[in-house]
Amino acid sequence: MTIPSPLGAPAGAHSAALAADMLDMGARGQAASRALAAASREARSKALLSMSETLLKHHSNLASANARDMEAARARGLSAAMLDRLELTRNRITAMAKGVADIAALPDPCGDVIAEWTRPNGLLIQRVRGPIGVIGIIYESRPNVTADAGAICVRSGNAAILRGGSESLHSSRAIAEALREGLRVAGLPEDAIQLVQTADRAAVGHMLAGLGGKLDILVPRGGRSLVERVQAEARVPVIGHLEGLCHTFIHEAADPDMAVAIAVNAKMRRVGICGAMETLLIDSKGLERLLPPIARALEAAGCELRGDERARSVHPMTPAVEADWSTEHLAPILSVAVVDGVDGAMRHIARYGSQHTDAIVTENPEIAELFLSTVDSAIVLHNASTQFADGGEFGMGAEIGIATSRIHARGPVGAEQLTIFKYVVRGRGQTRP
C-alpha cells in the first residue's frame, strides 16, 4: 500500500511511525511513573505547585494557542455551546492554575498503610498504597481537562498519557508544555505528563491496545460514543461510566416538601451532568398526594414530563414510551413511572438503571435501609439529591470521573482511587515450615 498521506509519506510508513511513537510514549510513561513513584510526597506537591505557576506564567501562550483552536472551530461552524467549552479566557486559565494548586494541597495517597497485622510467626504484614503506573486518559473538547487530569495523576504518583479532542489540540499542547516545564523545574521527569500530539484517530487505537503493555488503565471522559468505543475495544482495564441513568424514588412516607425540593434539584440544577435524575419513580400508595406538587414544580422550572399511564392519571403529561425508561435525557426532560412500593422501585432500577446513582426519599428508616443495601449502584442516597454524585461534593477535592465498574473503584475517582496496594512483609529470618 502506498497511498500518499497528507504529509507526503506513504500511509504504511506513516502508520508505522505512529505506532513507534505511541510505543515510545508508553515506555517513557513507564519510566517516568517509576521516578514519580520513587519521589517523596513533598516532591510531588512541589511539582504540582510548580505546574500551577508555569500555567500562569505562560498564560499568553495558552491564550494565543486557544485563539487558533477557536478560529478553526468557528470556521468549522461549531455550536456556541461547543465554542464556550473550548474557550480559555484569562479567568479560566487562572481557575485552571488554581485547580492544580488545590490538588497540590490534597493528601498524597501513596505510602499510606491501609492495613497492618502481625502473624503468629512474627511476620508483620502491611498493605501499602502506591500508584497504578501509567494512566491513559481520552477526552473531548474541554482543554482544561489536560491540566486537571495531569495534576490528579501526578498527585497519585502516576504518569499520564493524555489524548484530548482534535479541536482543542493547540490549547492542550500549550497546557501540556507548561505542565511539563513545571515538572522539569521541580526536578521530576517531564514525561510524567505526555500529550498525544496528533489528531490521527489511529492514536486512540494504539492506546486501546495498551501501548505494548505499558498502559495500565484507561479513563474515557466524554460522550457516549467515545466511552462505548473505549469499553468495547480496550485491551486494558477501563475506569469510567457509560451513562448516568439516575433514579429518585419518592416513597409513600416521603416528606412532601422535601420530595419537591429534591426532585427539582436532582433534575434541574444542571441537566447535563451524569448525576442528573433521568427517571422519577413515585410510590403508587402516595401518588395523588405526592406527584402533582412535584410535577408542577418541575414544570415551573421548565422541565418536560413523560409519564406512564398511572402518572398521567393524576397529572397531565406526555405519554412515556418504553425507550424513555432507558434514556439518559441530559436535557430538561424527565421520565415519570409509578411503582408499587420500594420493591417495585428496586425492580425498576435493577431493570433500567445504569448502576451510577439512585436515591430514595422517605421518612421510613427501615424502607430507606432496604433501598440503600439492595440497590446495587455506585452511589445510593437517602433524602438527598442525586446531583451530589461528584468527587468535590464527596470531599475528594478533585476527581477524574465517576466509575460504575464492578472492580477496583466505584463512584467518584479521585487520587486515592488511582492507586493500588502492595504487601510489605517484615521478618526476622522466618522460613515457611
Add this chain to the structure above:
Amino acid sequence: MTIPSPLGAPAGAHSAALAADMLDMGARGQAASRALAAASREARSKALLSMSETLLKHHSNLASANARDMEAARARGLSAAMLDRLELTRNRITAMAKGVADIAALPDPCGDVIAEWTRPNGLLIQRVRGPIGVIGIIYESRPNVTADAGAICVRSGNAAILRGGSESLHSSRAIAEALREGLRVAGLPEDAIQLVQTADRAAVGHMLAGLGGKLDILVPRGGRSLVERVQAEARVPVIGHLEGLCHTFIHEAADPDMAVAIAVNAKMRRVGICGAMETLLIDSKGLERLLPPIARALEAAGCELRGDERARSVHPMTPAVEADWSTEHLAPILSVAVVDGVDGAMRHIARYGSQHTDAIVTENPEIAELFLSTVDSAIVLHNASTQFADGGEFGMGAEIGIATSRIHARGPVGAEQLTIFKYVVRGRGQTRP
C-alpha cells in the same frame, strides 16, 4: 455449515445450543448473585456449613465419580503426578468438606463499612463493601478447586461459574451437585454455584467473552498456557498472575546463616508453587563470603545452580544463559546472578521480575526500606522466605489465587478481595446549591 458433530447434530446447531446454554448460565448466575448479596451474613455462613455437610453426605457419590475420571485418566496414560492431583481419597473428601466449613467460619466481608465521613452540609457518606457479582473461574485438573472456589465465592456473596479440567469433569460435577444441594437445603439459590457441564473448549470462549455482560471477572487457575489465553482473550477483567518469577536478594549486610536458611526454604520447600524463588541475587560486595555456603546448602538439598560469570568465580555451577533470568523453573533449578548493591538488585528485578513476590535479606534497615518501597511487586519481604506468598500464611484463611494485576487487588485474593464497594449517602433533604 453442516459438518456433523460427534453427537450427530450439525455443528452450527450444536454451537448455537452451547452459546444459548452459556448465556443462560450467565443470567442464572446474575440472578443468584443478587439473592446471595441480599441474604444475611448468617444465611451465607449457614449455607457454607450445609455445603460442607452435603459434601460429606455424598462422599460415596464423589468417590465413584472420581473413580470414573481416574479410570479414563489411566487409559489416557496420564502421569503419576497428574493422577495424584486428580484423585479424591476419602481423606481428601473429608479435608475438602472441612475446608468449606473453615470458610464458613471466616469473616464475611459484605456490609463492612470501610470508611465513613460527614460533609459540612451534613451528608453522611459511607463506603460499604459488597460482592462483585458473578465470578468465572477456569481451572485445571484438581477437582477440589470446585469446592474451594465455590465456597470462597459464596462467603463473599458472589455467584460462581466454574469450568474445571475435562479430566476431572465427573468428580467436579459430583462436587458441584453436592454444593448446590447444600445451598438449596439452606434456602439460598443453587445457581450461586454452576459448573460448566461440557468438555467442549468453546465453553471457555464464551466465558472469555463475558456471557453477555453477566460475568464480572475471570479468575484463571492453572498452567501458563491457560493463564496466557485468558489474559490475552478475556473481554472481562482478569484477576490472577501469569508467573511467579520471584527473587531473593542477599545484601552485603545479610546475616549469613539467615541468608542460607531463607534461600534454601524459598527455593526448595516446594519448588512447584508460584512463590518459590527462581533467581537468587547476590551482592557483589559480599560475594566470596555469602554465596559459597548458600550454594553448598542448596546443592545439598538437591538444587541445580545456574550462575553468571561472577557467581561461577566463587562457586562452580552451570553457566546461566540469558533465558534463565526470565524462566520460572518450578523445579529444583535456581538462576544465580551477582548484582552491585541494592540498586543492581532492583534493576535486575525491574527488568526480569513478574511483580509477584521478591525478598531482601539484610541487617541494614535503610537498605531494606529502600528495597521494600521501591520494588513494585504484589509482595515484598524483608528477611523472610518468598514461600510465604500465600493467602493462608497471610491469615486470610482461604484464597483463590495470587494477583499481579495493577488494579483492584494484588497479592493473595481472599474473600475480601472478591468484593467491591459502593457509597451509601444519608441526608436530611440536602440539595446541591
